[in-house]
Amino acid sequence: MLDPDSQVTPVSQTRRYVALDGLRGIAAVLVVFYHLQVSNHFTHNLFFRNGYLAVDLFFVLSGFVISSSYSHRINSVIDAMRFIGLRFFRVYPMHLATLLVLLGLEVLKLYSQSSGMITASDRAAFTGVNSWGAFFANLGLVQGLGIFDYLTWNAPSWSISCEFAVYLVFALATAGGLFRSKILILLLSLAGLGGFCLVAFTHGDLNSTYDLGIVRCLAGFFIGASIFQTTQDRRFPKLSQSSISSGQIILLFVFCLIAGTISDAKIVAIVPVFVSWVLLLQSDTGVLARVLMTPTVQYLGRISYSVYLVHYVFLYVEAIVLKRIFGIPSLLDATMHVPVFQTDRWTGDFILAGSLVGVVVISGLTFRLIETPSRIWGRELILGWSNRARRLQQES
Numbered sequence: 001m002l003d004p005d006s007q008v009t010p011v012s013q014t015r016r017y018v019a020l021d022g023l024r025g026i027a028a029v030l031v032v033f034y035h036l037q038v039s040n041h042f043t044h045n046l047f048f049r050n051g052y053l054a055v056d057l058f059f060v061l062s063g064f065v066i067s068s069s070y071s072h073r074i075n076s077v078i079d080a081m082r083f084i085g086l087r088f089f090r091v092y093p094m095h096l097a098t099l100l101v102l103l104g105l106e107v108l109k110l111y112s113q114s115s116g117m118i119t120a121s122d123r124a125a126f127t128g129v130n131s132w133g134a135f136f137a138n139l140g141l142v143q144g145l146g147i148f149d150y151l152t153w154n155a156p157s158w159s160i161s162c163e164f165a166v167y168l169v170f171a172l173a174t175a176g177g178l179f180r181s182k183i184l185i186l187l188l189s190l191a192g193l194g195g196f197c198l199v200a201f202t203h204g205d206l207n208s209t210y211d212l213g214i215v216r217c218l219a220g221f222f223i224g225a226s227i228f229q230t231t232q233d234r235r236f237p238k239l240s241q242s243s244i245s246s247g248q249i250i251l252l253f254v255f256c257l258i259a260g261t262i263s264d265a266k267i268v269a270i271v272p273v274f275v276s277w278v279l280l281l282q283s284d285t286g287v288l289a290r291v292l293m294t295p296t297v298q299y300l301g302r303i304s305y306s307v308y309l310v311h312y313v314f315l316y317v318e319a320i321v322l323k324r325i326f327g328i329p330s331l332l333d334a335t336m337h338v339p340v341f342q343t344d345r346w347t348g349d350f351i352l353a354g355s356l357v358g359v360v361v362i363s364g365l366t367f368r369l370i371e372t373p374s375r376i377w378g379r380e381l382i383l384g385w386s387n388r389a390r391r392l393q394q395e396s
Contacts (some may be wrong), residue, residue, distance in 0.1 A: 015021045017065065019281040024061055025300025027054035027259065028307040029356070036355055037333060038341040040348035053270055055159055056196075056220050058308075060274045061075060062163060063224025064282070071179045071229065078172035078393065082386040088166045089378020091160055091305075092141065097370050098154045098309045099138050105316070106130050129153065129337055130138070144213050148214040151210055154312050154335050162217035170221070179229055189226040192348030193271065195219030200268035222333045223271070227278050239280075247280050248288035299364075306363035306371060314359050315339055322351070 033043045034051025042048075074080050110125035126132055134152035137143040143152050144161030151158060178184055196219045199212045208216060239247070255273050262269070281289050291297065300307070319339035322328040328347070330339040341351060
């Protein structure tokens with residue numbers, strides 16, 4: 001998904017990329033709307049049905065931010081292991097927390113079925129997408145690497161699985177000096193664009209998950225990393241404030257045009273827009289950057305990782321509550337495995353608004369109670385280990 005570490009201070013700069021943090025928050029909300037399948041007056045159009053594209057934006061942002069923070073720090077095996085350890089404690093605790101919540105719900109379902117409290121069910125507990133095999137794959141964070149031909153448990157976490165695999169590739173590539181070669185950086189950019197084209201023309205669009213999702217992730221991540229490496233060149237042209245603002249407005253229009261009118265392989269045209277956004281927003285200047293730097297959008301950026309992982313669990317529980325208490329039925333989407341609420345548009349508007357508020361509130365809590373403590377504790381643990389490893393290496 002998405003790199004959740006939006007508060008990283010780049011090695012070569014004294015600030016973080018504030019506007020890009022906000023862009024990540026908006027992208028997370030688009031993913032929520034994409035998965036929230038309910039008839040309403042706002043999101044039943046092609047623009048929101050293309051909301052999955054936010055995941056590709058996450059990948060590009062992740063590559064850019066991770067490269068800015070670590071491409072000059074990873075020079076040895078110990079550095080690479082430290083990077084992987086820090087990333088593990090950044091992404092895994094929230095993944096594990098949501099997985100355990102879904103496990104608890106599946107246990108309750110098993111109990112209800114065995115006790116006769118539920119006389120009929122679409123799926124027996126611990127079967128299909130929520131099988132024990134799929135659970136252990138999710139536990140090992142490999143569920144998105146082509147092991148299954150369907151999404152499992154917390155469906156959006158396929159991208160977390162892919163991204164952690166790409167972290168391993170990035171650590172090895174950086175330790176091997178890959179980013180010290182401008183030719184290789186250019187080749188990475190071309191390979192990334194080629195990867196997106198491969199997905200688009202093989203899958204018919206970019207919405208590939210359990211099959212070619214790892215290609216999407218590799219492509220987006222290394223394009224983002226290449227953007228950072230390229231812009232560090234002093235010969236890279238600097239744009240005026242007016243040019244940056246004009247470019248940001250034009251890009252917003254182009255993004256809405258592409259996302260709102262294209263649903264086939266030509267949707268790959270969105271990738272240059274994402275690249276241009278990163279190029280124009282990294283300076284934290286311009287009219288769009290100012291919007292993304294407002295407190296509300298910045299808050300969404302801070303909790304975006306929680307939003308991404310929490311929203312599927314929220315929708316799963318919400319479907320149960322609405323059905324049992326309010327009599328609003330729902331069906332399970334065969335592809336995304338999210339509930340499709342069966343109701344009128346006006347009721348759907350309330351469900352839409354209530355879902356967004358509920359996801360943001362719960363995500364704020366998980367950010368404070370799970371993400372932040374685990375990141376701090378993990379950082380202390382990993383940095384303590386790496387410092388000891390370096391001392392031992394120097395003594396030997």
